[in-house]
Amino acid sequence: MTVNQTSVSLDDAQRVIAAGLATAAEIESPSNIAVVDAGGNLVAHARIDGAWIGSIDISINKAFTARALDISAEDLAANVGPGNQFYGIHVSNGGRIMIFAGGVPLRHNGQVVGAVGVSGGTGEQDTTVAEAAAKAMTTGRR
Template sequence: MESISLEDARRVIAAAEKKAEEIDCPMDIAVVDAGGNLKAFARMDESFVGSIGISIDKAWTSIAFKCRTADLAPLTQSGESIFGLNTTNSGRVIIFGGGVPLVRDGNIVGAVGVSTGTVDQDMEVAEAGAAAFGQ
């Protein structure tokens, strides 16, 4: 199984940090490998301590379900097909935006998770990190 390198993970974090600085919102940024294991992490000054675990779990959720965490939100609402998904895996599943898979040659090789801002800010910063991976 191909996985993300530490060099690639650091590039993802650097791009995410740059976007977080541009929008003036410090973030907790996590990158996991293809197995969902933490590969790299950065906690920007003034980011929320409570968001450390959330950022890691967003990245883990993204790799575990091979999708953006934002894509899970509509599917997990009351009455929908996977309602309650967020209560599985010891509560580790995050069902709102900020987790993005990292794809190489059509294969998911890792994921980035971002937390501290609004969901839209988290998504913007995570997408910037993911975009840097594709370069």
């Protein structure tokens, strides 16, 4: 049996980040934006001038979370409270699982090929930027 796995390319990652940066500028969110490949490894990262340094790792880990679990960080967060199915998941994977908004899987032809993570704004801002960035993956436009 042969398994073919497609992964986000550097060109894809740069297009996704460019779309995220444009949206972050529009909504005035000081964002860090990270894109990981199908294996959850960093492909590209951008930090808007003045964005928190502490949010660099958070953006990368939000992207990792979205790819590792193939779920948006926001949807995951809705299920992590006591008694819910993902309670305690944030301590798995060496603490890399982020349980707040801003991570979105990237899909191509219905297959997850990577993910984008955004950190630095409010949860709503991070989600807005991440969703706009992810849209660039499916539309092929910045």
